[in-house]
Amino acid sequence: MISVDYHTHHWRCGHAQGQIEDYIKQALALGMSQIGISDHAPIYWQDGDDPMPKIAMAKSELPAYVDEVLRLKQKYADRIAVRLGLEVDYIEGAESLCAELLAPYPFDYLIGSVHYVYGRNVYDTAMWQGVSDPLPTYAEYYRLLSKSAQCGLFDIIAHSTAIVALAPKPIPSAIEPLQEAALGAIRQADVCVEINTSGYRKLGTEPFPTARMIGRARDLGIPLTFGSDAHHPSDVGYARERIQDLLNMLGVIELACFEGRQRGRIALMPRVFHA
Ligand SMILES: [Zn+2]
Ligand SMILES: [Zn+2]
Numbered sequence: 488m489i490s491v492d493y494h495t496h497h498w499r500c501g502h503a504q505g506q507i508e509d510y511i512k513q514a515l516a517l518g519m520s521q522i523g524i525s526d527h528a529p530i531y532w533q534d535g536d537d538p539m540p541k542i543a544m545a546k547s548e549l550p551a552y553v554d555e556v557l558r559l560k561q562k563y564a565d566r567i568a569v570r571l572g573l574e575v576d577y578i579e580g581a582e583s584l585c586a587e588l589l590a591p592y593p594f595d596y597l598i599g600s601v602h603y604v605y606g607r608n609v610y611d612t613a614m615w616q617g618v619s620d621p622l623p624t625y626a627e628y629y630r631l632l633s634k635s636a637q638c639g640l641f642d643i644i645a646h647s648t649a650i651v652a653l654a655p656k657p658i659p660s661a662i663e664p665l666q667e668a669a670l671g672a673i674r675q676a677d678v679c680v681e682i683n684t685s686g687y688r689k690l691g692t693e694p695f696p697t698a699r700m701i702g703r704a705r706d707l708g709i710p711l712t713f714g715s716d717a718h719h720p721s722d723v724g725y726a727r728e729r730i731q732d733l734l735n736m737l738g739v740i741e742l743a744c745f746e747g748r749q750r751g752r753i754a755l756m757p758r759v760f761h762a
Pocket of ligand 2: 494496574716
């Protein structure tokens with residue numbers, strides 16, 4: 488069974504619930520071996536201490552966040568591996584600001600996220616208002632996704648089909664070449680793709696990326712990991728059975744894991760069914 492979860496939030500971002508320790512306890516209760524803490528990084532590309540209090544932690548909170556995760560890492564060291572991560576927005580042109588923000592801390596891994604396309608959040612319905620042809624928006628999203636992989640700042644590329652969550656349906660098949668190009672860039676940059684089960688919570692039917700794209704990532708030899716994108720302690724490990732079954736079907740036998748910005752591998756044991 489999948490025993491790692493590399494994508495979790497907590498109260499600091501302003502829209503998730505609970506303390507970091509609640510997420511660790513939940514992972515322990517599920518028998519997991521590794522739990523990554525990856526709250527939303529401060530809005531480093533805008534002025535002020537806390538430009539978006541409901542979206543991300545304040546800049547002044549980052550040192551306390553890191554200290555708290557490091558303390559919990561020690562506290563739980565004999566029971567579960569706690570990893571220090573951060574989910575960081577990729578903003579084209581602000582790469583050096585981003586590097587400056589991250590440099591002082593001993594992260595185990597960094598998740599790069601594309602949330603903003605043409606300056607709009609992909610989880611904001613306003614994104615699609617007045618858009619008659621969605622294809623240029625998809626193209627821009629996948630272009631930014633490729634750049635987030637190539638910029639060298641991140642170990643994991645987050646929820647890589649998030650753009651479809653609120654997009655007008657049906658999704659045109661013309662996006663497949665765009666996804667293919669992004670996967671090519673991700674492969675070349677040798678970064679990992681997370682299977683993010685918030686897709687099930689937002690869409691109901693598919694994780695991010697979609698099952699089709701996970702299959703293509705496997706074909707290309709792109710390392711995969713698991714992230715619930717937990718915003719409540721009870722989300723930890725969300726839908727991991729479904730992903731385990733999907734990965735078994737695809738013949739994926741390991742997941743990527745991280746320590747000190749080094750990528751390792753953890754075996755994915757097939758789920759045992761009892762008659
Ligand atoms: Zn969030
Ligand atoms: Zn997240």
